[in-house]
Amino acid sequence: MRIAWDQYPAAANFDELIAPGGMPRPGASALIDFLAALGPQELAARQKAAEVAIRAMGITFTVYHEEGGSIDRAWPLDIIPRVIALDEWRRIEAGLQQRAQALNMFIDDIYHDQRIIRDDVFPRMYLADSANFRPQCVGVDPPRGIWAHICGSDLVRGADGTMYVLEDNLRVPSGVSYMLENRQVVKRVFPEVFEAAGILPVDEYPMHLFDMLRALVPSHVEQPEIVVLTPGIYNSAYFEHAYLAHQMGCELVEGSDLAVGDDDYVHMRTIDGWQRVDVIYRRIDDLFLDPEAFRKDSALGVPGLMRAWRAGKVALANAPGAGVADDKLVYTFVPAMIRYYLDQDAILPNVPSYLCCDDRQREHVLANLDKLVVKPANESGGYGMLMGPRSSEDERRQFAELVRAHPRNYIAQPVISLSTTPTLVEGGLEPRHLDLRPFILSGSKVRVTMGGLTRVAMRKGSLVVNSSQGGGSKDTWIVDTSVENAIARS
Amino acid sequence: MLSRVADNLFWMARYLERIENLARLLDASASLMLDLPRRLSPGWQPLITITGNMSTYNELAADYSERAVVRFVVSERKNPSSMITSIAHAREIARTVRDILPREVWECINELYLYVDEHADDAAVKRTRYAFLGHVTACTQTLTGMFEGTFSEGDALSFITLGRNIERADMSSRIVDVRAATMLAAGNEDELLPFESVLWMSLLHSLSGYQMYRLRMRERVYGTGVVRFLLADEHFPRACVCCLRRVEEVLHRLPNSQPLLRRVARMRRAIHRTQFESLGQGQLHGFIDRLQLSLGRTNDELARIYFVARGAPPAVAPDQVA
Numbered sequence: 108m109r110i111a112w113d114q115y116p117a118a119a120n121f122d123e124l125i126a127p128g129g130m131p132r133p134g135a136s137a138l139i140d141f142l143a144a145l146g147p148q149e150l151a152a153r154q155k156a157a158e159v160a161i162r163a164m165g166i167t168f169t170v171y172h173e174e175g176g177s178i179d180r181a182w183p184l185d186i187i188p189r190v191i192a193l194d195e196w197r198r199i200e201a202g203l204q205q206r207a208q209a210l211n212m213f214i215d216d217i218y219h220d221q222r223i224i225r226d227d228v229f230p231r232m233y234l235a236d237s238a239n240f241r242p243q244c245v246g247v248d249p250p251r252g253i254w255a256h257i258c259g260s261d262l263v264r265g266a267d268g269t270m271y272v273l274e275d276n277l278r279v280p281s282g283v284s285y286m287l288e289n290r291q292v293v294k295r296v297f298p299e300v301f302e303a304a305g306i307l308p309v310d311e312y313p314m315h316l317f318d319m320l321r322a323l324v325p326s327h328v329e330q331p332e333i334v335v336l337t338p339g340i341y342n343s344a345y346f347e348h349a350y351l352a353h354q355m356g357c358e359l360v361e362g363s364d365l366a367v368g369d370d371d372y373v374h375m376r377t378i379d380g381w382q383r384v385d386v387i388y389r390r391i392d393d394l395f396l397d398p399e400a401f402r403k404d405s406a407l408g409v410p411g412l413m414r415a416w417r418a419g420k421v422a423l424a425n426a427p428g429a430g431v432a433d434d435k436l437v438y439t440f441v442p443a444m445i446r447y448y449l450d451q452d453a454i455l456p457n458v459p460s461y462l463c464c465d466d467r468q469r470e471h472v473l474a475n476l477d478k479l480v481v482k483p484a485n486e487s488g489g490y491g492m493l494m495g496p497r498s499s500e501d502e503r504r505q506f507a508e509l510v511r512a513h514p515r516n517y518i519a520q521p522v523i524s525l526s527t528t529p530t531l532v533e534g535g536l537e538p539r540h541l542d543l544r545p546f547i548l549s550g551s552k553v554r555v556t557m558g559g560l561t562r563v564a565m566r567k568g569s570l571v572v573n574s575s576q577g578g579g580s581k582d583t584w585i586v587d588t589s590v591e592n593a594i595a596r597s
Numbered sequence: 598m599l600s601r602v603a604d605n606l607f608w609m610a611r612y613l614e615r616i617e618n619l620a621r622l623l624d625a626s627a628s629l630m631l632d633l634p635r636r637l638s639p640g641w642q643p644l645i646t647i648t649g650n651m652s653t654y655n656e657l658a659a660d661y662s663e664r665a666v667v668r669f670v671v672s673e674r675k676n677p678s679s680m681i682t683s684i685a686h687a688r689e690i691a692r693t694v695r696d697i698l699p700r701e702v703w704e705c706i707n708e709l710y711l712y713v714d715e716h717a718d719d720a721a722v723k724r725t726r727y728a729f730l731g732h733v734t735a736c737t738q739t740l741t742g743m744f745e746g747t748f749s750e751g752d753a754l755s756f757i758t759l760g761r762n763i764e765r766a767d768m769s770s771r772i773v774d775v776r777a778a779t780m781l782a783a784g785n786e787d788e789l790l791p792f793e794s795v796l797w798m799s800l801l802h803s804l805s806g807y808q809m810y811r812l813r814m815r816e817r818v819y820g821t822g823v824v825r826f827l828l829a830d831e832h833f834p835r836a837c838v839c840c841l842r843r844v845e846e847v848l849h850r851l852p853n854s855q856p857l858l859r860r861v862a863r864m865r866r867a868i869h870r871t872q873f874e875s876l877g878q879g880q881l882h883g884f885i886d887r888l889q890l891s892l893g894r895t896n897d898e899l900a901r902i903y904f905v906a907r908g909a910p911p912a913v914a915p916d917q918v919a
Contacts, residue, residue, distance in 0.1 A: 162711070163704055163707070163708060164700075164704060165703055165704060165707040335696075339693075340689065340692055340693050345692070349692070349693075349695040349696045350695075350696075352696035353695060353696035353697070357696075358599055358602075358696075359694075359695075359696040359697075360599060361601065363601070364599050364600070364601050375599060376599065376600045376601070377598055377599055377600060378598050378599075378600055378603045378752060378756075378851070378852065378903040379598075379852045379853075
C-alpha cells in the first residue's frame with residue numbers, strides 16, 4: 108500500500124510540505140515522491156530504526172523530577188523532515204543576521220552610552236525594571252563589542268505563510284546538538300533521498316563555533332585554552348554541553364574545576380597543576396556564574412569570574428548581561444532597533460505584540476484575554492503562559508490579576524496558527540504544528556546554521572513544541588531547488 | 598588533563614573491570630557447582646565474601662541460596678558493587694567524560710547498561726546464565742579493546758589503564774584469598790583429592806587463567822602453584838604482579854609520580870620475595886590482607902596527587918613566569 112497524499116488533511120494552516128491542492132512545496136517534491144513510494148509499513152519500520160539508533164547513540168535529554176536512577180529520556184525525533192527551499196532560506200538567513208547585529212549593538216549601547224534611550228527610541232523605564240540588566244556589566248568592553256555570540260531565535264509561520272520571529276534566546280540557548288544529531292540519524296534512515304535531493308549539510312556548526320570562540324583571543328596567543336563550562340550532568344542540556352565540547356575538542360569543565368588567581372586569570376585544575384584558561388563558552392546562567400558578583404549560594408560558578416572577565420583576562424561567550432535583550436518586552440523593540448542602529452527595515456517581522464505596561468494596550472489585552480496569548484517577559488521554555496482561547500474563566504481571572512499587579516512582566520500576542528507538516532503518528536501521516544530555532548553565531552562574521560532545530564507538537568492540535576512538555580523534533584532540510592529543477596528538466 | 602576528568606576515567610575503568618570480574622567469577626562458580634558432589638560444594642556464600650558487602654546482603658536475604666546470591670551480585674541496586682550498580686556508575690561517569698570518549702566507547706557502555714538492566718533475570722536461570730555472562734564479558738573485553746585500539750596514548754589512556762589494573766589486582770587477590778581459604782584449610786596438597794584439583798582449576802577459570810597456567814607452569818594444577826601464578830606471575834595479565842608492572846609503566850609517564858612508583862615497587866618486591874610453598878593458610882591470608890591494604894593506599898595516594906585540589910591557583914600566570 109502506498110501513502111495517498113490526497114488523503115492528507117488539507118489544513119486551515121499553512122503546511123510546510125504540501126501546498127493547497129496536494130502539490131509539494133518547492134524543495135519537497137523528491138521527499139514527497141520518496142515517502143509515497145515507501146508505504147506506511149516501511150515508514151513505521153524506518154521510524155523504529157531511528158528510535159533504535161537514537162537509543163544506541165545515547166542521544167538524550169534530561170527531564171526534571173524523573174524517578175529512579177534514569178534521569179534522561181531518548182530524544183524524540185519524527186523522521187519526516189521539514190523542508191525549506193534555499194531561496195526562501197537565504198532571505199530568512201539575512202533577516203536573522205540583521206537581527207543579531209542589531210541586538211548586539213543594542214546590548215553594547217545599553218552598557219555604554221545608552222544612545223537609544225537618550226534618542227527616545229527605547230524607554231528608560233523598561234530598562235530600569237529589566238530582570239536581566241546587570242549593573243556589573245556597565246562600561247565593560249568585550250572583544251569587537253559583541254555580547255551575544257550565540258543566539259537562538261525561534262521562528263513560526265502564520266496561516267498566510269509569513270515567517271515571524273517569536274523570540275530571541277540570548278542567554279544560553281540550547282538545541283543545536285539535536286539539530287546535528289537529527290541529521291545523523293535521518294541520514295541513516297533515508298539515505299536514498301540524500302543522494303537525490305540537494306539537501307545542504309549542517310555539520311559545519313561546531314567548526315564555526317570553535318572559530319568564533321578562538322577569535323575572542325588575540326591571534327598572537329598560541330593554542331589558547333578554550334573550555335565549555337557546564338552546570339553538570341543534572342542539567343537538562345548536559346548532553347549538548349558534552350557533545351559540543353567533544354566536537355570542538357575542548358575541555359568540558361564544571362565550576363569546581365576552575366579558580367581565579369590573584370593575577371585575575373582563570374585557571375583549571377589539571378593532573379599537572381593549574382593551567383590558564385582563555386575562553387569560556389559558558390552554559391550557566393548569569394546569576395550562577397560567580398558567587399562573588401551574583402547569587403552567593405551558587406555552587407555552580409567560579410568565585411572571581413566576573414573580576415577576571417571585567418579585567419579582560421578571560422573571554423566569556425555569551426558575555427554576562429547579554430540577556431538584557433532576551434526579554435519579551437525588549438523583543439517588541441527589535442524592529443525599531445534595526446531601524447535605529449542599521450538604518451534598515453526588519454527583513455523578518457515580529458509577531459504583533461501588546462505591552463501590558465502601556466495603559467492603553469493593557470486595557471486591550473485585559474478585554475481580549477480569551478483571544479490572546481499572554482507571556483511572561485522573562486521566562487523561557489513555554490512556562491507561565493496563558494493560552495487565551497483554551498483557557499478557563501478561572502485562569503483568565505488569575506492572569507488578569509497578575510497582569511494588573513506586574514504589568515512590566517507581561518506581553519500579549521494574537522494566537523498564531525502555527526504552520527503544520529506531515530508527521531508520523533499511529534495510523535499514518537497527519538499534520539502537526541511546528542516551529543524552527545536557527546542558531547546565529549556572531550564574531551568577525553555573522554553566521555547562521557543551515558536551517559536549525561525544528562520542534563513539533565506531537566499531540567493533535569497542540570501548539571506546545573517544547574521537549575520538556577512532550578514536543579518532538581524533526582530534521583530540517585534546506586533544499587537547493589536548482590538541483591530539483593535540474594532533475595525535473597532532465 | 599582536568600583532575601576531575603582523570604578521577605572519572607580512573608573510576609570508570611575500575612567499574613568496567615569490576616563488571617568483567619563479577620561475570621567471570623559467577624561463571625566459574627556456577628560451573629564448579631555443577632562438577633562437585635553436593636556435600637563438598639563450597640556453596641554460594643564465598644561469592645558474597647569475595648565481592649564484599651556481607652552486611653548489606655544479610656539485611657536483604659535470609660540464606661545463601663543460588664537465586665539470592667546471584668540476584669545480589671548481578672541486579673541488586675542496593676549492593677554497591679553489584680554488576681548493575683557498577684555499570685550504572687560507569688555509565689554515569691562516561692556521561693560526564695563523554696566529550697573525550699570516542700563515540701563507540703560511549704555507545705558500547707550505554708548498550709551494556711541497557712543489556713544488564715533488561716536481561717538481569719537471565720543470570721538467575723541456569724539455562725540462560727552462560728549466554729548472559731558471556732555477553733557481558735564480551736562487551737567489557739570489547740571496551741578494553743576500544744581503549745587500546747582507539748585512544749591515543751596520553752593521560753586519558755593512562756588513567757584508564759591505572760584504574761583497570763588496580764581493580765584487577767584487587768579482585769585477583771580477593772579471589773585467591775577466599776578460594777584458598779576454602780581449599781588450603783583442607784591441608785596437604787600432596788594428597789589432593791580429584792575434586793580438589795577441580796576446585797583449583799575453577800579458580801584459574803574464574804580468571805581465565807587455566808590455559809596460561811598450563812603453558813607457563815608446565816605442571817599439574819596444584820594449590821601453591823596456582824596461588825603463585827595468580828599473585829606473582831610477571832606475564833599473566835590478571836596476576837597481581839603483572840597488574841602492578843603495568844601500573845608502574847603508566848606512572849613513569851605521569852608527572853609527580855615518584856612516591857607512587859616507590860610504593861608499587863615495594864609491593865612487587867614483597868610478592869616476589871614470598872615463599873608461597875611455606876605459607877600456611879593463615880599466613881597467606883595475612884599476606885593478602887597487607888597487599889590489599891597497600892593497594893588501597895596506592896589508590897588514596899593517586900587521588901591525593903592527581904584528583905584533589907593542590908594549593909591555590911598561581912598568583913602569576915604561568916607564561917609570565919617563563
